[in-house]
């Protein structure tokens with residue numbers, strides 16, 4: 001007898017022709033498992049968001065930059081952004097041309113900037129000092145700027161990137177000075193971008209910021225690209241029935257704004273968005289194993305191998321991830337209880353799911369952490385000298401394939417000079 005508490009992966013037929021138990025036997029834990037079908041669906045939803053033809057979806061690779069994952073994203077016709085030379089390197093390896101990469105920088109060194117210019121990749125700078133740096137390196141060049149219209153949104157103060165309390169972008173008080181620098185170096189402002197923050201479920205701030213940006217753009221005559229950034233949220237509380245973003249209505253309203261702008265601007269430009277989370281979060285379940293169950297005074301804990309070196313979001317942002325339970329041999333004990341699912345890192349904050357009401361968890365159960373594909377592996381680390389996990393893809397044919405091996409102890413010992 002098996003017991004599955006799987007309100008999401010069950011109906012989704014997430015596991016294809018395999019199962020959590022089989023995957024754990026084959027690849028061990030912790031394990032990031034991706035479903036190719038769901039990934040492709042999310043790419044298509046974003047591509048079909050609007051009707052306006054000159055529209056590009058710039059996948060924000062910081063959310064998940066697994067090479068095989070990026071290849072699928074490219075096959076689906078998305079382009080990418082990058083914010084480091086490392087991201088560019090993986091994107092090149094995944095087959096993206098340089099004109100399909102948009103470099104959205106923050107505080108880069110002269111050497112980095114020169115290397116990106118050398119590749120012919122379009123750059124967006126987000127301060128006047130970096131605009132000066134670009135002018136010095138590439139006089140007469142094409143450049144984009146990231147603007148901050150004063151509007152921000154996001155699931156945590158740490159990821160709100162528009163408004164007054166953020167290091168990002170050029171504020172509206174600096175536009176005239178910015179024009180002076182563009183003129184001084186004979187630069188052509190070909191694009192403007194913004195990113196107000198990560199994870200909105202209410203589209204109003206995004207639409208407001210679009211209006212504000214479009215209004216500003218009317219004063220720049222040479223624009224080819226206007227990029228509104230990412231932030232499209234996903235329902236992390238899906239087991240409680242949280243609604244998805246209403247993309248149909250959001251897309252309609254975006255199309256109206258596009259049409260109005262093009263009419264007034266007098267010609268078409270390319271409009272872009274930069275979703276990271278929307279593309280990558282929901283196609284992934286992180287699997288871990290329960291190695292201990294205990295009570296400390298009044299609190300019950302399921303001790304797993306899912307430390308915050310594997311998934312840092314709950315610790316870093318107090319983020320919620322729904323949890324599933326898979327038990328190969330055994331039945332539902334029928335008991336429901338409050339329990340915290342914790343990891344194996346030497347800090348009390350190492351909690352992946354705090355005080356949840358769940359079916360009783362037993363030793364050797366497998367825990368599935370939902371929506372783990374965005375900022376999951378990407379933010380994992382070797383803290384406590386633990387090995388970063390492996391990643392597996394459940395292909396469209398339902399079979400599993402390893403797409404990144406687990407770290408080894410040898411990996412931990414690399415890089416020390418004799």
Ligand code: LLP
Nearest residue numbers: 060195198199230231232274275276277375
């Ligand atoms: N564009 C820019 C310039 C960004 O900085 C980001 C994310 C995105 C697009 C994509 O945003 P998304 O669509 O994924 O919300 N580690 C945090 C999220 C950090 C977001 C950083 N920037 C988390 O785990 O929630």
